[in-house]
Amino acid sequence: MLQKLANLQYIDSRIDEITQLQGDLPDEILDIETEIARQEGKVQRLSDELKDLEVEKRSLELEIETSTEKMAKYEEQQLSVRNNREYDALTKEIENKKVVIKESHERIEAIALRTEEATEELAVAEEQLAKEKERYEEKKANLERVVDLTRKEEDVLKDKRVELEKEVDERYLRSYNRLRNGLNNGIAVVAMKDGAALGMSLPPQKQVEVRKKNKVVIDENTGRMVIDQSFFDEARKTFNL
Numbered sequence: 001m002l003q004k005l006a007n008l009q010y011i012d013s014r015i016d017e018i019t020q021l022q023g024d025l026p027d028e029i030l031d032i033e034t035e036i037a038r039q040e041g042k043v044q045r046l047s048d049e050l051k052d053l054e055v056e057k058r059s060l061e062l063e064i065e066t067s068t069e070k071m072a073k074y075e076e077q078q079l080s081v082r083n084n085r086e087y088d089a090l091t092k093e094i095e096n097k098k099v100v101i102k103e104s105h106e107r108i109e110a111i112a113l114r115t116e117e118a119t120e121e122l123a124v125a126e127e128q129l130a131k132e133k134e135r136y137e138e139k140k141a142n143l144e145r146v147v148d149l150t151r152k153e154e155d156v157l158k159d160k161r162v163e164l165e166k167e168v169d170e171r172y173l174r175s176y177n178r179l180r181n182g183l184n185n186g187i188a189v190v191a192m193k194d195g196a197a198l199g200m201s202l203p204p205q206k207q208v209e210v211r212k213k214n215k216v217v218i219d220e221n222t223g224r225m226v227i228d229q230s231f232f233d234e235a236r237k238t239f240n241l
Helices: 002-021 025-078 084-167 170-182 204-212 229-239
Strands: 189-193 225-228
Touching: 002 084, 002 170, 002 189, 002 225, 002 229, 025 084, 170 225, 189 204, 189 229, 204 225, 225 229
Parallel strands: 189 225
Antiparallel strands: none
16 A cells, blocks of 8 residues: 555656646746737737828818818908908908818827827837747747657556556545645655655654554654655656656
8 A cells, every 4th residue: 555655646746747847838828928919909009090190191181281272262252352241251261271271280290290109119019029929939839849748758647647546545545635635745645764754853653663664654743644765766666657
């Protein structure tokens, strides 16, 4: 039973190591995907804004042209009016067109300024988007490479774990899984080396019991199962794929 527990812990620890090889790559990839979506949205918004500004500019230019033509027409009509009322009405129309032309020119100047700013912002956003896409491909390739290197070993270990679970006494298996799920490092079975387990000295009596290799010894400080190092040495020989 002790050997089977050692084998189970060795397999689980190795699977954990394989998972750690991936590191933070999956999370980093998700973060980069989010940033790419954000940058793509920014690029699209700026592109749409520039298009809208160009459309508005052309509309204003047409408005200026139309207003200038009408103003010239009104000025010509003033030369042939028959009374002051008609003259004043035309004068009012001319002044209105002057206001329209003035405001249109001011808006065109504002559009030119914003177009310059938006163009610069778009260039920066496109550059950042390109960098994020390049970083995404690099991280994705790294993850795929790590997964490819370890997939075969991980699959074999998982299959062996399923088989091993069937061989471990149900009581010990429940205790093992409970301990493993409740510990940060997932180490439920530890080896005693030089009278200590995970760097913590064991009482002399516990050391004697562990060296007898005939029963599971529980570390009173951590609740972990303590076994002799030789069981892990054997597990390493068996599962060193």
